[in-house]
Amino acid sequence: MRDIKVMAGNVAAVEMMRVEMLTGNVAAAWAARLADVDYIPAYPITPQTEIIETLAKWIGEGVMKAKLVQLESEHSMLTAAGTASLTGARVFTATSSQGLFYGFEMLYNISGWRAPLVLVNVSRGVAAPVTLEPDHNDVLAARDSGFLQFHAETCQDVLDLILLAYRVSEDRRVRLPSIVNMDGFYLSFTREPVNLPSQETVKDFLPPYTPTLPFRASRPVVKGASVLGGHIYTYFKHNIHESMRRAVEVFDEAARRYAELTGRLHKPVEGFCLEDAEYVLVMSNSFTTMGKRAVLKLRERGVPAGLVKIVMYRPFPSTQLVELLKNRRAVAVLDQNISLGMGGIIYQEVAGALYHQRNRPEILMSVIGGLGGKYISPEEFEYIFNALQHPEGREPNTPLFLFRKDELESVKKALGLAGLGGEMG
């Protein structure tokens, strides 16, 4: 939850901001423009294309100075992004789902090279079956790659988190790339009011990027050399892990400065209605808005419900998360993803974080919902909280798969149309 009250007293110090109706995609483009990026390698994929179209338009009009190049694939796009970043250019790029996977091997290279670029992923369920709507299997597949990850709930978050990501990524204590994630459709194509900080504010917030040992024609340097024999490899992986860990502090530092300038304070994990909350739902990204509404409704009825939103997914903010979840009666983790054959990905990580906490919640329930952008209705959110209050008889290691009767009817109809049993089969 945005800590608006804390900042209210400071309102005079906060500049008057321009508010515009922006889609998540255009908010992302604005962030790149305000961050004064130098280079944008691109490759089109729905639902991300609007970001690049917007940037291309601005560059064409001459209101933005960056160089935008369309490559022949996401693999080339990410390669160009990483290498350009090593020359000292501030690099922005964006992709989605299959596109991210097509360039996937480069993610590990970019982090290993310590190229602090920002990549926006517009989440989209991964084929097959083909969909354009969001879930997080795409972005979570990159969780081990050495990219920091920030997940946006609103179009405003998209803009803010990209600016924060540049500052944290480029910080000499971190020097790692970032992924900022937004949900396809629910944010990418959804317009809502977004505060646009001024160019001066962003300049103040974001110091210029000064690369370490950049590529220069006159001064050769090998980046990411081969290191046969596992000990050198281990040493560098440990060093990346260590820089990741440090990123939590660096993020907090940056977020405090950002709040001073804009009045919006971001945290790695945010609590909503947590005072005296006994039943807590952990989730992330755009559906959190709907989760919060469900919590408020339950509160009206006297149910001590609360919500925790994970904003920073890598590094994983275990300490902060445990702080918010300890002493609760029952916690549900809503995963908008599925590790097939295992269950919810974030559920496993929350469970791991809580394991050593003595007063951890007795019930930790796994819920899968919103796959391929499947809507989660108020009734489904309520169902989760009901299950938390009455966990009897529920197999703890089996996730609750949200689904509705009308959806089942619709599936049957579709199967029929496909010629597989059902009404027309």
Added chain:
Amino acid sequence: MLKIRFHGRGGQGVKTSSRILGRAAFLDGFIAQDSPIYGAERRGAPVVSFTRISSTPITERGFIFDPDIVIVMDETLLNDWLARPLEGIKKGGAVFVNALSEFPPPEGHDDKLFITYDLTGRALEILGKPIISSPAAAAAAKITGLITKSSILEATAEELAELDLKDELVEKNIQLAAEVYDAISTPVINTQESGSITSEVSPLDYEPVSYEEVIHLDIVNLGNSALRRTGNWRIFKPIVDPQKCTGCLVCVVYCPDSCITLDENNKAVIDYDNCKGCMICLRECPLRAIYSVREVRVYA
């Protein structure tokens, strides 16, 4: 358990050697394990492979740090600081060196037994190629004192057949392996299982959060690849006949290591510090102006 480590160069048959020995041990009823390790695959680059032979289940894998027997398939490797073939050999162990002539144990290694035999010379005579997988395996087999002649010959036949070698060439390899097996006598290997082979455990610490900068995986030492002289990779040495060379530059273009230039008389000159002996120049020279001789540099 007996641990045998093979050191050679890409193209000599190092991996096949360890496999022939592994299979022979298997045929003789032992429990065996064989494996190679190599970096970027390049002809001439140092390669290592391993064979473990035991009468009880083998509970180790990977690199052999403390071999009982080392087979050095190219004597020029003895002073290669990256390959370090003599490192870690147990006291009382044996070292076989493929060399033209015998030499005394190098400094610090007089507690080991050195055995030499000119495998490359014999391979050139019998096979017409400097590939010594089968004679090196036969030498190792005999030195172990565990492997029968019939098994090493059968293993040679089976392994080489798997590589699609022509029957005639397999036959010649068997002949060569038999010769080497008979020529070498089994030494007394008197090694003890060494306890610890690495230094103490020291897990990586986490730096305090105030730690200022990250450690970059960069190489900034300019031109340090020039320090890696590849001249000692050669098994054969290309020699330009100035009488025939017309200075056409073909070899200059083809040399993958850029070590040929033309001198003031327009004749090709080879930089032997870096020529790795791949013989591409010899094959490409349109005037057949390049010939080869066997590289002989006895370990000093």
